[in-house]
Amino acid sequence: MATLLAAPVWCIAVVVKLVSVALPGRRPDWAVDLLRWSAKMAAAAAVGCYLLGAGAVAFAEHESRSGADSSPAPACRGEEVPEEIRRHLVTHRASYFPPGFECVLDDGTTYESSGGYDWTNAFIVVFAGGAGALAVTARCTTARRARPPAVTVTA
Incomplete structure (x- = not known):
């Protein structure tokens, strides 16, 4: 639930940061700062997506363990699942x-419930990969700027 409430705040923070970079008077190291900040925001988005997915799993698990109509799990009895398959749910x-x-x-075979966690897992991977790539880019940029310029000797 906290993730759902934090999502609008996260979006506002991203917009404010982008506007602050676009305005004049920014710091000289704004590019590296933006890369680091973007890596942190992508990591926060990955964690948020994971928490949403884990929360949905916890809800489906809870729903399947409480109440008179809880077995088989309601998430497994979606309208898109044919009656023939529903009869074999264990x-x-x-x-x-x-x-x-x-x-x-x-018979031991499985199918994914009607929750559809593929999109959540895809967002987790994309945001986590993006966070890693941005962090590596920021580190390489910082290391490149810290190196002294090459001196050429002319005779």
Whole structure:
């Protein structure tokens, strides 16, 4: 729930940072600062997406363990699942890394629940990869600027 409340604040922070970079009077090292800040924001987005996915898994897990109509798991009995498959549902498996909720049939085969965690996992990977790439770029840029300029000797 906290992730849902923090998302608008995160978006406002991104817009404010981009506007501050565009305005005149910025610091001389604004490019490296922006790379570092962007890496931190991408990492925060990856964590936020993970928390949303893990929260959805926890909700589906809770829903499958409480109430009279909880077995088989409601997430496994979506409208898109044919009745023939629903008759063979035995149990479910919840996974928090990566977030996912699988429905298990009596023959041992599984299918993903109606939660659809593929998009969440894709966003986690993209944001985490972007954060890593931005952090490496910021580090390389800082190291390149710290090196003294090459001296050429002419005779």
